[in-house]
Amino acid sequence: MSDAKPAPRPKRSTQFVDFLVQFRWIVVVFFVLPFSCLYYFSIYLGDVRSARKSDKQRQKEHEENVQEVVKRLRQRDASKDGLVCTARPPWVVIGMRNCDYKRARHFKVDLSKFRNILEINKERMVAKVEPLVNMAQISRATIPMNLSLAVIGELDDLTVGGLINGFGIEGSSHIYGLFSDTIVALEVVLADGKVVRATKDNEYSDLFYAIPWSQGTLGLLVSAEIKLIHVKEYMRLTYKPVRGNLKELAQAYADSFAPRDGDQDNPTKVPDFVEGMIYSPTEGVMMTGRYASKKEAKQKGSVINSIGWWFKPWFYQHAETALKRGEFVEYIPTRDYCHRHTRSIYWEGKLILPFGDQFWFRYLFGWLMPPKVAVLKATQSDYIRNYYHDHHVIQDLLVPLHKVADTLEWVDREMEVYPVWLCPHRIYKLPVKPMIYPEPGFEAHGWQGDTKYAQMYTDVGVYYAPGAVFRGEPYDGAEKCRQVELFLIENHGFQPQYAVTELSEKNFWRMFDSTLYEQCRKKYKAIGTFMNVYYKCKKGKKTEREVQEAEQEKAELDTPEVDEPAD
Numbered sequence: 001m002s003d004a005k006p007a008p009r010p011k012r013s014t015q016f017v018d019f020l021v022q023f024r025w026i027v028v029v030f031f032v033l034p035f036s037c038l039y040y041f042s043i044y045l046g047d048v049r050s051a052r053k054s055d056k057q058r059q060k061e062h063e064e065n066v067q068e069v070v071k072r073l074r075q076r077d078a079s080k081d082g083l084v085c086t087a088r089p090p091w092v093v094i095g096m097r098n099c100d101y102k103r104a105r106h107f108k109v110d111l112s113k114f115r116n117i118l119e120i121n122k123e124r125m126v127a128k129v130e131p132l133v134n135m136a137q138i139s140r141a142t143i144p145m146n147l148s149l150a151v152i153g154e155l156d157d158l159t160v161g162g163l164i165n166g167f168g169i170e171g172s173s174h175i176y177g178l179f180s181d182t183i184v185a186l187e188v189v190l191a192d193g194k195v196v197r198a199t200k201d202n203e204y205s206d207l208f209y210a211i212p213w214s215q216g217t218l219g220l221l222v223s224a225e226i227k228l229i230h231v232k233e234y235m236r237l238t239y240k241p242v243r244g245n246l247k248e249l250a251q252a253y254a255d256s257f258a259p260r261d262g263d264q265d266n267p268t269k270v271p272d273f274v275e276g277m278i279y280s281p282t283e284g285v286m287m288t289g290r291y292a293s294k295k296e297a298k299q300k301g302s303v304i305n306s307i308g309w310w311f312k313p314w315f316y317q318h319a320e321t322a323l324k325r326g327e328f329v330e331y332i333p334t335r336d337y338c339h340r341h342t343r344s345i346y347w348e349g350k351l352i353l354p355f356g357d358q359f360w361f362r363y364l365f366g367w368l369m370p371p372k373v374a375v376l377k378a379t380q381s382d383y384i385r386n387y388y389h390d391h392h393v394i395q396d397l398l399v400p401l402h403k404v405a406d407t408l409e410w411v412d413r414e415m416e417v418y419p420v421w422l423c424p425h426r427i428y429k430l431p432v433k434p435m436i437y438p439e440p441g442f443e444a445h446g447w448q449g450d451t452k453y454a455q456m457y458t459d460v461g462v463y464y465a466p467g468a469v470f471r472g473e474p475y476d477g478a479e480k481c482r483q484v485e486l487f488l489i490e491n492h493g494f495q496p497q498y499a500v501t502e503l504s505e506k507n508f509w510r511m512f513d514s515t516l517y518e519q520c521r522k523k524y525k526a527i528g529t530f531m532n533v534y535y536k537c538k539k540g541k542k543t544e545r546e547v548q549e550a551e552q553e554k555a556e557l558d559t560p561e562v563d564e565p566a567d
């Protein structure tokens with residue numbers, strides 16, 4: 001046996017930005033947190049003001065505001081003005097994209113007045129809301145009525161408009177699909193200023209199906225009717241620790257919500273909520289929740305844990321205790337549960353504020369948490385922003401459930417990021433082929449979790465610093481991002497576009513299907529008014545001319561080229 005030692009791994013030299021990241025907590029504690037707190041409070045006051053208006057008043061204001069949008073769009077002179085996008089500044093939005101298109105010349109349409117819940121209709125079980133309504137606002141309004149959106153985005157600040165035009169997911173998506181699958185109707189202002197209501201089965205059904213994932217490039221959304229479901233006051237949550245290799249962890253995760261006999265629509269076998277947390281290559285905790293009444297939660301012997309209080313341990317760390325304690329059950333107030341990862345920004349909070357999870361900090365200052373993503377972005381400087389692209393991972397890999405084991409192994413081998421978030425979601429087989437769609441012929445396989453009408457997917461959420469970065473070794477974030485995307489293309493997976501894409505345009509359209517999208521772009525005259533979705537997602541500076549030329553070229557081609565080999 002040779003006693004030669006393995007060659008030492010190369011080290012990356014420490015740079016100025018490493019100090020900025022390491023000591024960012026100083027800016028966070030003294031500036032970001034207090035400012036975030038004031039910001040949250042001003043938004044909250046706005047929500048309260050909005051809630052005090054009558055339904056009639058809100059509807060009247062809505063109609064006036066829609067007319068303002070129409071007027072603004074009609075003012076645009078296509079020969080002089082840039083392409084249209086919303087006036088939300090790049091730092092306010094949740095995503096990781098730099099939104100360079102908003103830094104180049106563009107034609108802003110201000111939708112900031114669209115922040116009202118217009119109606120909560122208990123008969124139709126539908127909430128009609130404007131696009132800037134956020135998740136905290138809607139859960140605050142509906143949960144006390146024992147109602148909830150079927151899929152409610154986890155972070156307080158996510159907006160309805162962003163979740164519909166992009167992607168939205170939660171632990172109930174194994175039943176209801178993605179956020180956009182819970183939409184009943186969309187009110188959209190088209191490029192020519194026409195206002196239409198699109199539903200699954202009216203004359204605008206193509207637009208209805210094309211809007212999700214289109215990133216606001218087909219029209220401007222001014223209201224949405226969203227499915228409501230009945231909920232109860234508490235979530236009875238079971239934390240189940242699992243050990244084994246990544247294949248075994250993936251199987252335990254699938255078994256936690258997908259009966260092996262295929263009885264996927266049986267509510268006695270399928271929980272209301274599911275999420276899996278993989279803490280290391282050999283350990284994970286699977287959580288399954290069922291709504292429970294106050295009466296049940298208050299029964300003798302039940303444990304109630306109001307995790308929403310500022311001094312409570314961060315949720316992902318609390319869940320991890322199951323690895324030591326063994327399986328346990330507790331009742332969590334439903335609204336606290338819905339926003340369980342907000343205070344710690346999943347686990348990203350640990351890097352931003354390394355002592356934020358400590359007992360003393362939680363009790364003394366926990367009420368100031370979380371730092372608002374918008375304020376973090378506004379104060380991050382280009383150094384930190386680039387650091388997050390080059391030395392950090394924030395990516396979701398949406399893959400078929402039967403590929404979760406392979407995906408976990410790939411993530412472990414290539415990135416070594418832990419914890420990993422697992423959240424199942426359906427992708428429906430629809431009468432048309434939108435940008436994302438199930439694997440052709442999936443019905444024939446009878447894979448776990450699939451039904452005749454939908455394939456079960458999983459969001460493998462990878463957010464944190466990779467192992468190489470912790471060890472001080474070189475890591476090429478942009479290259480890894482491109483590899484992740486190619487892995488997804490090979491495995492019929494998708495990457496949500498709030499993350500940066502490193503794909504070429506041809507490969508982008510190998511991941512997503514362009515057929516319906518392109519048809520709608522032509523039919524609803526979006527070309528020349530709104531930029532192509534690829535250009536919104538693509539990294540790097542884009543001049544308006546570059547975008548216009550690409551648009552023109554695209555318009556001249558009947559069908560886009562999509563069948564090029566992986567780059």
Ligand SMILES: NC(=O)C1=CN([C@@H]2O[C@H](COP(=O)(O)OP(=O)(O)OC[C@H]3O[C@@H](n4cnc5c(N)ncnc54)[C@H](OP(=O)(O)O)[C@@H]3O)[C@@H](O)[C@H]2O)C=CC1
Binds near residue numbers: 094111154167170219
């Ligand atoms: N749990 C979850 O599901 C989570 C989801 N996310 C991601 O965050 C994103 C949402 O962030 P958020 O800040 O709310 O949204 P953004 O403001 O980032 O909007 C996302 C996209 O949707 C477009 N858009 C938003 N509103 C409208 C509208 N009214 N009409 C037309 N287009 C619109 C934006 O267009 P424009 O570029 O013109 O502004 C933008 O391209 C989601 O797409 C998702 O990918 C992040 C964390 C968790």
Ligand SMILES: C=C(/C=C/[C@@H](C)[C@H]1CC[C@H]2C3=CC=C4C[C@@H](O)CC[C@]4(C)[C@H]3CC[C@]12C)C(C)C
Binds near residue numbers: 376421
């Ligand atoms: C997709 C999901 C969740 C994703 C979150 C974990 C990330 C979404 C946007 C991320 C962030 C945006 C900007 C940031 C500013 C930086 O200076 C620090 C990091 C961050 C706060 C970053 C943190 C992670 C996100 C919130 C769902 C589907 C689970």
